[in-house]
Amino acid sequence: MRDSFLVNGVTFKKTFSYVGFEQQPKKFLNPKLLLLNIELELKSEKENAEIRLSDPSQYQSIVDAEWNIIYDKLDKCVKSGAKVVLSRLAIGDLATQYFADRDVFCAGRVAEEDLHRVAAASGGTIQTSVNNIIDEVLGTCEVFEEKQVGNERFNIFSGCPSGRTATIVLRGEVDQVWSRRRSNR
Template structure:
């Protein structure tokens, strides 16, 4: 969670109930993502190892730390909407594409969305033989 919380316990045995509640919240959010039917989850925030593995076990690709500009571009091309919560995700906010590929060009990896219903753009990746580029 983004917010820090302080909890004071009078009985050490209460600690496990707090830990269990946190795990339940995490798994509830992950289940909501899976139940939405999405096959690709993009997040502007970090995605932990637990969530990454949870999605991978269910054939869902996830990408973390996606820039706001890229999220908006993908949403516009796929007909989706950027969501700020996993609650009330309906089919109308989930975008679609015909083909999704992850390609490596040099040392960088790119997520390629092809056959998007609203896609009217193209990305061109230019590479040179050196790290220096002169204009």
């Protein structure tokens, strides 16, 4: 009962974590929020891909191009001024560590419903690209923090400008009691 609380804003359970999340900051005052619907990770090809090279040195330029693309996306997120980056799709190990090194919190695979709730409460707009991010699409709140409640961790956005959103976190007994009736017939 003592762990239950009311948030003037949005709260949701922490999403899947990648390597590096431990080093991320867990609390910000008046952060800007960047809400995305894109992946921020290096992906291996799902289909067979074939590239014919006439010179083995060309291979490195292809690998470098892939790395440059992801680093360009991550750099644009940081340059937006956002201290919290949320995405409906995956944010991988590389991005998580990149953000942690720059004092930015990130969470990937955020449920679509939760992302929309954060957008509505914070005044942010969900982006499908990291190109040309302007201040008007960034959300905000008075306090963002990641908080442990029992065995769960929650991302808490309080003091949201819309003022119409509240979340109640109820912590109850975790043990379930099963009973059976025995018949002596």
